[in-house]
Amino acid sequence: MSFAISSMWAQHRFDDLRSLMQAIRALGFPSLEISRIVTLEQVADLQPGDIPIQSVHYPAPASPSPYGGPIDALLASPDGEKRRWAVAQGERCLRFAAEMGAQAVCIHLGTVEMPPHLEKALEQRFLGRQANSPIYAKLRDRIIAERARRQPRYFEAARRSLDELAEMAHRLGVRIGLESRRHYREIPLLEELVILLQEHDPQVVGFWYDVGHVQVLANLGFHRHQDWLDAVAHRIVGVHLHDVIGLHDHLLPGLGELDFAHIARYLPAAAVRTLELDWYYEEEELRAGLAHARATGCIPAQEPSIP
Incomplete structure (x- = not known):
């Protein structure tokens, strides 16, 4: 059972991954997840074995997209040129993960393109305490219908991208986790x-x-959290651990509404576990979040030996 912290926390702190690794070791984390915003330049001189890397988050190590917008959205693009470019970034990510000895790559599989203001309006109504109102339900139903209408060609593109990436992952011996x-x-x-x-x-x-x-998404009324655990917990490759209050996520475990002891019961022993916490937390706060994750069984009760 391995665990790590995402380099997402290191924004505004470290440009050098070796210095980051020294800092997180002192906090009790034995390994690192390379977050999706880590660039090619930041890993240019990194050699296998330099730092323990548990997992890599696609599209890291990232290069700028010639198409604008998030790279991961392009994995579901009906535009063949854009989709193939995004797959090529995924193949580079998988090769990097294999070279660095990572167990898994976490992938965002794309987006169904639809007017983003619809979800934004729903979130604003949620924050305005209208989640039980007829107008909220009407808007949520509209979002569901609009996505279903547009979904087929985006889902098929995403499916094709996954087929291609899975073929390489199999050859390299790296597992893919669909987030x-x-x-x-x-x-x-x-x-x-x-x-x-x-x-x-x-x-x-x-x-x-x-x-x-x-x-x-459960808070917004789109599904029940438990449904995911019942349906696919047995296929968990990795987990991002962070807490939530309403729509605010990437909080320290123990600060929000999630029952981490309940979550822990569904995590396979081999699942890689990553605390994915926002950048503004101080080191002592990270220690507290780690302690809560450990006390609830989401990460090992005893720290592994650190080389």
Whole structure:
């Protein structure tokens, strides 16, 4: 049972990953997840064995997209040129993970393009305490219908991208985890994830359980959190651990509404576990979050030996 902290926390602190690793070791973390914003320049002189890397988050090590916008959205693009470019970034990510000895790559599988203001309006009504109102339900139903209408060609593109990436992952011996997403327009929803997992070898493709993302969409009324655990917990490859209050995620475990002891009961022993915490937390706060994750069984009760 391994665990790490995402380099997401290191924003505004460290440009050098070796210095970051020294700092997180002192906090009790034995390894690192390379977050999606780490660039090619930041890993240019990194050699295998320099630092313990548990997992890599696609598209790291990232290069700027010639198409604008998030790279991961392009994995579901119906535009073949854009999709192939995004797959090429994924192949580079997988090769980097294999070279560095990482166990898994976490992937965002793309987006169903639809007017983003619809979800924004729903979130604002949620924050305005209208979640039980008829107008809220009407808007949520409109979002569900709009996504369903647009979904087929984006889902098929995402499916094709995954097929291509899974082939390389199999050759390299690196597992892919498909992450549960923060926005309803993103891929995969639970029913889409079930389809994708059925199509792939469990030793190659699994579920990357982002506990905060699942809870945010549950709070908005799109699904029940427990449904994900019941349906796909047995396929969990990795987990992003962070807490949630309403729509605010990436909080320290123990500060919000999630029951981490309940979550821990569903995590396979081999699942890689990453605290994915926001950048503004101080080191002592990280120690407290780590202690809560350990006390609830989400990470090992005893610290492993650190080389």
